[in-house]
Amino acid sequence: MSLQRLRLFPDFHNKEPGTGPSWSDLLVDILLTILQHLELPQAIAFASVCKTWRSAATVARVPCSCTPWIISWANHLEKRRVQGKCSTFVTCSSYHLDVEKAYDISFPQGCFVACCGASHGWLVLVNELSNLVLYNPFTTAMIPLPPITDFECVEAVYGSGGQDKWQVASTFPGRLADRYLDCAYHDGSFYTVTSYGLLEKWHLDELGGPRREELVSATARGFILTRHMVSTPWGDLLQGATLLRTPGSRCLLSHPPPPPRTEEHHGGAALLLHTPPRMTKRASVRSLLAASSGRLGGAPPTRDPGVDRWSSFPSASLADLCGAPSSRRPDAARRRHALYRPA
Amino acid sequence: MAAPESGDGNNGAARMVTLISSDNTRFEVEAAAASLSQTLQLTILDGGGGGGDGIPLPNVDSATLSKVLEYCIKHAPAAANGGAPNATAVDRAELERFDNEFVNIDQSVLYSLIMAAHNLEIEGLQSLVAKKVADMIKGKSPMEIRRTLGFPDPTPEEQAEMNAHMLEYGWAYE
Numbered sequence: 459m460s461l462q463r464l465r466l467f468p469d470f471h472n473k474e475p476g477t478g479p480s481w482s483d484l485l486v487d488i489l490l491t492i493l494q495h496l497e498l499p500q501a502i503a504f505a506s507v508c509k510t511w512r513s514a515a516t517v518a519r520v521p522c523s524c525t526p527w528i529i530s531w532a533n534h535l536e537k538r539r540v541q542g543k544c545s546t547f548v549t550c551s552s553y554h555l556d557v558e559k560a561y562d563i564s565f566p567q568g569c570f571v572a573c574c575g576a577s578h579g580w581l582v583l584v585n586e587l588s589n590l591v592l593y594n595p596f597t598t599a600m601i602p603l604p605p606i607t608d609f610e611c612v613e614a615v616y617g618s619g620g621q622d623k624w625q626v627a628s629t630f631p632g633r634l635a636d637r638y639l640d641c642a643y644h645d646g647s648f649y650t651v652t653s654y655g656l657l658e659k660w661h662l663d664e665l666g667g668p669r670r671e672e673l674v675s676a677t678a679r680g681f682i683l684t685r686h687m688v689s690t691p692w693g694d695l696l697q698g699a700t701l702l703r704t705p706g707s708r709c710l711l712s713h714p715p716p717p718p719r720t721e722e723h724h725g726g727a728a729l730l731l732h733t734p735p736r737m738t739k740r741a742s743v744r745s746l747l748a749a750s751s752g753r754l755g756g757a758p759p760t761r762d763p764g765v766d767r768w769s770s771f772p773s774a775s776l777a778d779l780c781g782a783p784s785s786r787r788p789d790a791a792r793r794r795h796a797l798y799r800p801a
Numbered sequence: 802m803a804a805p806e807s808g809d810g811n812n813g814a815a816r817m818v819t820l821i822s823s824d825n826t827r828f829e830v831e832a833a834a835a836s837l838s839q840t841l842q843l844t845i846l847d848g849g850g851g852g853g854d855g856i857p858l859p860n861v862d863s864a865t866l867s868k869v870l871e872y873c874i875k876h877a878p879a880a881a882n883g884g885a886p887n888a889t890a891v892d893r894a895e896l897e898r899f900d901n902e903f904v905n906i907d908q909s910v911l912y913s914l915i916m917a918a919h920n921l922e923i924e925g926l927q928s929l930v931a932k933k934v935a936d937m938i939k940g941k942s943p944m945e946i947r948r949t950l951g952f953p954d955p956t957p958e959e960q961a962e963m964n965a966h967m968l969e970y971g972w973a974y975e
Contacts, residue, residue, distance in 0.1 A: 479908065479909050479911075479912030479913070479950075479951070481912065481950040481951070481952060482952055484915070485919065487919060488915055488916070488919050488927075488931070491919075491927050491928065491931035492931045492934045492935050492938070493935075494928075494931065494935075495931055495932045495935030495936075496935050496938065496939070500935070500938055500939050500940075500941075503938070503941065503942060503943050503946060504938060504943075504946070505966065506943035506963050506966040506967050507943045507946050507947055507952070507963075508947070508952065508955075508959065508963075509959070509962070512966075597942070598940070
């Protein structure tokens with residue numbers, strides 16, 4: 459090692475002109491104090507700057523892999539309920555499963571009312587004008603989607619690439635209590651699921667508009683709090699549903715149509731989302747288990763032996779995960795967590 | 802933690818210590834101020850730095866040391882009160898204003914300060930300067946950060962590594 463490298467304190471005032479401070483040689487301890495003041499997107503930019511900074515970011519457990527993120531805006535919604543309508547900058551917590559640590563992400567003013575989901579590194583946000591925008595929380599790039607305000611009551615829409623036009627695919631009459639809870643693009647088709655369990659597949663390339671195929675008809679009533687669908691990298695489409703049960707709640711995960719297997723998980727306060735590419739199908743199903751309990755609140759989640767990995771939301775409650783059933787908030791505000799995967 | 806006797810006591814004059822910079826400039830300063838440095842505190846508690854001896858600081862030049870001491874002198878009264886429940890809002894606002902002004906400096910000075918604050922273990926100063934650097938980084942892409950802080954152009958290998966990392970998170974190449 460050269461003498462220069464061994465000196466802890468280079469003396470810049472005596473340096474020859476033209477040579478500035480060597481920020482890339484800062485001690486890891488110092489870099490860590492800088493990192494403490496950075497939110498997630500900046501922390502990741504920090505990690506890209508150079509080798510030394512990246513190693514500091516690794517020590518600080520700034521996640522640098524493609525493992526999905528869980529983004530929670532439960533705290534934000536809670537704050538909004540307390541303070542009334544707020545149009546300040548929104549800050550969400552974001553959890554990375556590799557490091558099991560929360561980071562803050564701030565959104566530009568007015569662009570975040572709710573998050574509808576995430577895909578290919580983009581979050582789908584609902585802004586204050588009720589329009590949809592794609593937002594990359596790391597680069598802060600934003601792409602507005604065509605406005606949907608033309609529709610009186612939009613229940614499900616689709617648009618194909620390049621077309622600047624959206625088309626209503628299906629609506630529920632207002633008097634029916636059923637409503638769409640989630641929509642997923644999987645294996646070339648769109649799938650939708652309703653609160654009563656109606657599972658539909660949409661064929662978009664047909665002449666004369668989208669064709670609907672009913673895979674599972676509506677059955678369950680009353681005690682389903684929410685349903686979500688996940689298209690997995692290994693080619694499955696999974697459906698997760700949260701059931702209201704006394705004394706707690708439980709979450710089911712299944713392969714639609716008619717569930718070939720169902721995993722159950724009781725109690726706890728964990729939300730589990732993990733998609734390691736090498737896992738077997740069965741293990742993957744288990745690892746996608748989601749469970750929540752309004753009663754246990756911040757109690758430490760118990761680890762299910764069948765679950766490969768888990769991450770907990772310290773503040774998550776049943777209401778955080780899916781919205782209280784009696785809530786009159788718009789649907790868009792009901793989902794509070796999204797699985798986010800960098801592109 | 803037992804603070805060194807300060808000027809508020811019965812002894813009248815505050816105890817002074819002498820610090821010697823790398824370029825042999827001597828700085829005489831109240832022990833209470835110098836004791837903000839964890840590194841110096843033990844030496845001072847042991848009675849060092851008084852009289853003609855002085856504490857040599859071979860790693861801190863005079864320009865940086867005078868800046869560091871400016872911070873310590875300003876912050877010493879509040880620190881002596883130990884978190885100061887009796888500090889008024891005016892006092893706190895004044896300190897905040899001072900801090901903001903204090904780090905409004907050239908980045909080479911900022912760099913020397915962050916090194917000195919680390920070496921002397923002055924917690925408040927470390928945090929203050931780190932926050933300033935963080936503010937300079939905020940909202941910038943990795944390449945912009947490099948340009949802001951005057952990094953040399955990346956080597957091809959460095960560039961490739963950066964590209965891979967940036968691609969993962971959706972930054973455009975530059």
